Amino acid sequence: MALNTPVAISLSAFDATNEQIFSFTVSGGDQVVGNKLTIINNVSGDIIYTNEVTSYIYNQTLPANTLVNGGYYGFYFQTINIHGVYSSPSNTSTFKCFTTPVFNIINIPSLKVIESASFKFYCQYTQIEDEPIDYLYFYLYDKNHVQINQSEIITSDMALPDFVITTFGYTFNGLIDDESYYIRVIGVTINGTTVDSGYYDFTVDYKYDGTYLMVSSENYPNHGYVLITNSATEIDGKVYDKNGHELIPPPIRGEQAYLLDGDTLVWDDGFQVKNSQFTKMKWWTPVNFGETLEISDGDNTYITVEFKRGVPSDDRYYAKDYILVKGYENGIQYMQKVSNLIEPLNNNSQVATLVAISGEDITTTIEELIGGNYAIWDGESTLIFGTNRLTYVGETSLINNYFDIDTGASNVEFNKITDIFLEDEVQYSPLTDVDIIGMPIDYTELTKVTLMNSIVDKIYISKNYVTTLPEELPEWSNDTALRTEFKNNSPSAGNVDWILNKIDNIKIKRRLKGSFDYITIFKQDINSIADINFIYKDYLLPSGYDFEYALVPCAGDDESSYQFTEVTTCFNGLFVSDGTKTMKLYSNYLINTAQDNQLIGTVQPYGSRYPVIIRNPNVNYRSATIQGDILGLQDDEFVFQMDRKKIVEQKLEWDAFLTNGRMKLVKDWNGNIILGGITTAPTYTYNQASQNGIPTLSFTIMEQGQYNNQKDLYNNGFIDVPPS
Secondary structure, three states: OOOOOOEEOOOOOEOOOOOEEEEEEOOOOOOOOEEEEEEEEOOOOOEEEEEEEEOOOOEEEEOOOOOOOOOEEEEEEEEEOOOOOEOOOOOOEEEEEOOOOEEEEOOOOOOOEEOOOOEEEEEEEEOOOOOOEEEEEEEEEEOOOOEEEEOOOEEHHHOOOOOOOEEEEEEEOOOOOOOEEEEEEEEEEOOOOEEEOOOEEEEEOOOOOOOOEEEEEEEEOOOOEEEEEEEEOOOOOEEEOOOOOEOOOOOEOOOOEEEEEEEEEEEOOOOOEEOOEEEEEEEEEEOOOEEEEEEEOOOOOEEEEEEEEEOEOOOOOOOEEEEEEEEEEOOEEEEEEEOOOEOOOOOOOEEEEEEEEEOOEEEEEEEEEEOOOOEEEOOOOEEEEOOOOEEEEOOOOOHHHEEEOOOOOOOOOOOOOOOOOOOOOOOOOOEOOOOEOOOOOOOOEEOEEEEEEEEEEEEEEEOOOOOOOOOOOOOOOOOEEEEEOOHHHOOOOOOHHHHHHHOOEEEEEEEEOOOOOOEEEEEEEOOOHHHHOEEEEEOOOOOOOEEEEEEEEEEOOEEOOOEEEEEEOOOOOEEEEOOOOEEEEOEEEEEEEEEEEEEEEEEOOOOOOOOEEEEEEEEEEEEEEEEEEOOOOOOOOOOOOOOHHHHHHHHHHHHHHHOOOOOEEEEOOOOOEEEEEEOOOOEEEEOHHHOOOOEEEEEEEEEEEOOOOHHHHHHOOOOOOOOO
């Protein structure tokens, strides 16, 4: 025997600063006991490297830094037998050496928190010798590194034009609040080198974008659809007296809410903030000591803000005013924080307060905006310190003995706070170190705000952690949860006008619960508040499954946070829909003789015992015969009484419906569903027991798509939203 010529196995480009394995293969011939690798400069033809090894293995490892990045090379092998004889050289396989590219995802937020259900990830590619990238894919993984989604192929000509460095972007939608994910990008250069960004972890923590769109879903079993309802809320507030009776009109005068004698102003619909992170700002006039604000979940998790006065432990002779913030989860206190101390206020003072919470970082601030012009005695007097109160000595302590030093008029009311202590005024024990800093075990959505015990000018609550009290009330933004200035004598704290300025359209998306990919079944352009308050009937889904809908406000094509609603479907009857009209069969209905169809053929070659089966795996569709009795029933009619005229009219309606040329979707109560075209004219058989009064309809449908495929629904005319 003799040595057979080996075949060199081609290489992708690699980084010359790393070692690299070169391989060959050979079939038959003498036993190979060694091999010789030769590398040449593919431009000059000069031999750059040779190496001979004794080995039964069909490869060699080239040491790092033997070649130079940017070079263009070729290699071939010769094999060696036990007698030291060399084979003929193998084919010459060419390759290039390039410096390892830099391939990174560039826009993961610094805290690794993405604040919406939709996010466009960007990756950048650079390579010193300018080796272009050919194509790449974005991959999304769950917290266990299980792949749950990937992009379509993204080629080099899809690089974004507004970046100096080669940059690609891809948007993943449907990220779930409070879930953790990984993002990764893998690409291939034009010379076959694989580049991998590695895994980047992040979590999702929704901001609700201040839009306050309220979406709900309801299954209608006898009508064959799920009703999706959306509306916008103005976050309407209501004022109640101490007995719980609503005050109409609310006590708002001159753009101020007067919350006196036990009155409370409540907002409890249309917003939400988390007890683990938010900022409250309030501009107000103090009336009495005690609680002035509560933010709660409507139950036993809440945060309170109290206005207090006390004598600091390090300064026993002078009272100070402050606010005290407390947090409770399920009735158990986890947080308490005292603000800065200010001089005592009276009922003519105006102040602003801020409470900012981010985990265990808590900021509380009280700031005097307008002083109350300290009240003084109208004659000589002596003030001494008593038991937690200052008392006048020598005259009767009448409140009208106080007057304003500038105007001479009294600025103190008996049942409101003063800037000195009176016998009738609430007192508190001397302050001690009362800070308790903690955070809730689990964040809770706080959905109720209650104001009390003050005259309130304006209030603002943000989902962000803001530690500086601004001079003016912040304008609405995507971070706003609630904002009011009591204009037009209204306690409303929402802003529908802001919504209209921020969003162009709203999408309804649907997915089977537990899956990841959504399909967009409806899109509503937004030009007025009437466009926001809409309903949509979804006929295009089967019975017996759990579905999740997402309402998605959009600015152009940019999606903001998803707002969710879930429903379990259950439909009674057999329904046929063409996307514009739906009809129902009430009795004797069934999907009959359903079958799967594949294009399969056989060939019997000459001399072979068995035939060859030829199958086209891409052709796989269903067909079925549908039947049911026509009873003349309409809408909510469920009790059958023979009405021959109605039955004939409904038969004619079925004729027109089934022959209108539109694709149909057929579903029954068992969860069967088929989307396709009618392939036979409708036929009827009559029940002679009813004297031919009740016809049984029959027709055949051939599958043309899937109910949960965006492209299929669009191409078959069921939805108006094209696939992106």
